[in-house]
Amino acid sequence: MTNSFGEFADAKMFLCIGTNMTEAHPVASTFLKNALRKGAKLIVVDPRRQPLAKLADIYCQIKVGSDIAFLNGLMNVIINEGLYDKDFVENRCDNFEAFKAKIMEYPPERAAEISGVNVETIRKVAHMLATIKPAMLCYTLGITEHTTGKDNVMSTANLQLLLGNMGMPSAGVNPLRGQNNVQGACDMGALPNVFPGYQKVIDPAAREKFEKAWNVKKLPENNGMMMPQMMEALVDKKVRAFYVFGENLANTEPDIRKVEHELSSAEFLVCQDIFPTETTRFAHVILPAASWCEDDGTFTSSERRVNRVRKVKNPPGNAKPNWWIFKEIARRMGQEWASNSGPEIWDNEVSVLAPALGGIKYSRIENDGLQWPCPNTDHPGTSFLHRDGVFTHGKGIFNPVDWKAPAEVPDKEYPFVLSTGRRLYQYHTRTQTGRSGLDFLMPEETADISVADAQRLGIKPDERVKVRSRRGEVEVRARITDQVPPGMVWMSFHFREGSANWLTNAVYDPATLTAEYKACAVAVEKV
């Protein structure tokens, strides 16, 4: 997030696109609702009329995967009616002309045709965004989990640049991260192209820095593989050993059949986890790990805030802290690492090596955490980025992007579009919530379908239906709801039986390799 949760309550306007905040980030949504009570405006763009949509001043029910067409059409109106922040665009941004030329290809009529939102509504949204400023743009995986995910993200940034909604409180582009520490895992360099602190592995100077710090002769100089590539490489044996730490890939990745084929092809699979999972079934070695509450460390939240996590109990049996396990493997492979606890690793390594984290030390985050960038120990942390329109590369850059349809669209045989996500009462593959009593509130998966489709297919509430895609089929109860438009099915991936991932399509954004969880084609029938 460029901005912070603390700014929600004072925001004047929100544009929420592809975020089911009341279920996926409930506490964030309470601050948004508080702002609405004080008169803030809300525009919601989402294929589903989810709870946030019901609170919106304007709700745009776009078709699945039409985000860029919608946003480009919106920006077309904003540019053509001269509603954009000319000062910001001229003085703080680059590449406006090329961007404008692209936007001109998306008159609102074309945007309306692709997105299903009518021209008047598109204009109304443009006018509201132009009159009430700044607006906070919030998104979640509804933007990223598409084959055009990266372009979707750029499109949201284009809009905020155009409106000058950057570099001030209660503005910005705000992706709400789904898991407690996705932000942190990225910051730590658990990515194939960057060291901790986003220092590129292809940069010789960065490599030299880390070679010195880690006391090794030569660090690898090419970007590594991303997760889907690793898994495909298990099949052709290019990858012979696969080390899976805490992920239940057999349930979370698209097309379970394909994933399980890949996992079962591994010559040597190491799983490090707190529970046996569907993934550990394929392991050759399982290493039992300490969980939350059993180790001292930090999580970094969506708002770049490094928060303390504390140990209050010992791990069960012989389970060990994860950092210890990695350290022990390193030792057996010839390297002795000095740090011997979470706090030592952070204070003596992470915050020394990642410039944006330089000022964050355990002694400073006993109470509230600190938000990076925080370059030195006198720095108070940063609640919003790009202050006064100063960007990392000097200016904000417009990126012209084109709309493309999802990889698989409905047809005669598979006439519904399936979109997926999380529900309030469960979390991921239920390894945690399923063992905490939350099944009481959500005991099984459902296929959410519209009233119109239910009537047409003669499906009654709670009746069992079969949902089929080119990859698999599941049998679940139907949940008939006004949240879902005709022609759409919505499901989550919390329950193994009935998981949407038996159906989802393993196609990816070419740059980020994010899978298209939000769109594939399915058929629905009564059983």
Add this chain to the structure above:
Amino acid sequence: MKITINGKICEAAEGQTVLDVARANGFYIPTLCYLSGLTPTGACRICVVEVEGMRNLVASCSAPATEGMVVRTDTERVLAARRFIVELLVSCHPLDCMTCEKTGDCTLQNLAYELGVTASTMVGEKYDYPVDYSNPFIVRDYNKCILCLKCVRVCNEIQGIEAIKTIQRGFDTKVATAYDTPLQESNCVFCGQCVQACPVGALTERKAKGLGRAWETRKVRTTCPYCGVGCQLELHLKGEQIVKITAVEDGAPNKGRLCVKGRFGYDFIYSEDRLTTPLIRENGSFREASWNEALDLVANKFKQIIAESGPDAIAGVSCARSINEDSYQMQKLFRAVIGTNNIDHCART
């Protein structure tokens, strides 16, 4: 501006209430219905104080501080007024403090104690509502409700859910869902904010039952293990057991709020299913192994593969749920020891 409280001259700012100034200066004024951050209702009147020049006692939570005000928080008249309120509340209260979940952390109990109110002072009519045990998270015992309406206000004004409101009138006034159904049949989202707000034993955590008294627990601050909001939790612990979880009041970012997962989704750490020993696959099933054996096996296999096929034949994914320090160590293992950048995590989900 300056105001005088119990003889001490205190600095006050525009917009502060008498209660704000008193608390900022270390004076004790009890409250029941007051909720920081929300407009005060002045309904319970337990926070009354005496203000020079005013005939009636003043509810400090809703009285703005004004220049030159002279306030007393502890006169006999103030205490008598408070005592009367507490006597009324106690007169219709079940007084089963011995077995009540809230004992030791109950505002009514504390007030009765400090004001010397005993059960016998007044005998009033008691309620006879069935206790709602129908869900695994929140026990609702409206026999103990003092109608401060904090729960209703946090549900509506903080969480924005509007699951509960008051129904009926007079003695029969009661907090309930729209059709007085159990919570799970209403639009309640089980955030438990109402439980955290309740000053008495009317709303309590069901999982906490019997696990520990308030004075036996220690409180440890930590971060929620679920979504990316990063809510700050207070674990109430007896030994290694989490008795209950509340939100850190005023902590960033959640300012005392939680959702169902953060508040109630913690027992998984105690699950019988936890992995407790390294396991090695042998003839199609797993057998227990020592750490030495398991780690040697992993290290040797990695060395062998590096020698035969190069370091890029090894790949790994880190965990977006675990602490930063773990992800740091794993990428260091891959880059510095194995010699590959084949390290990733589910950044995209």
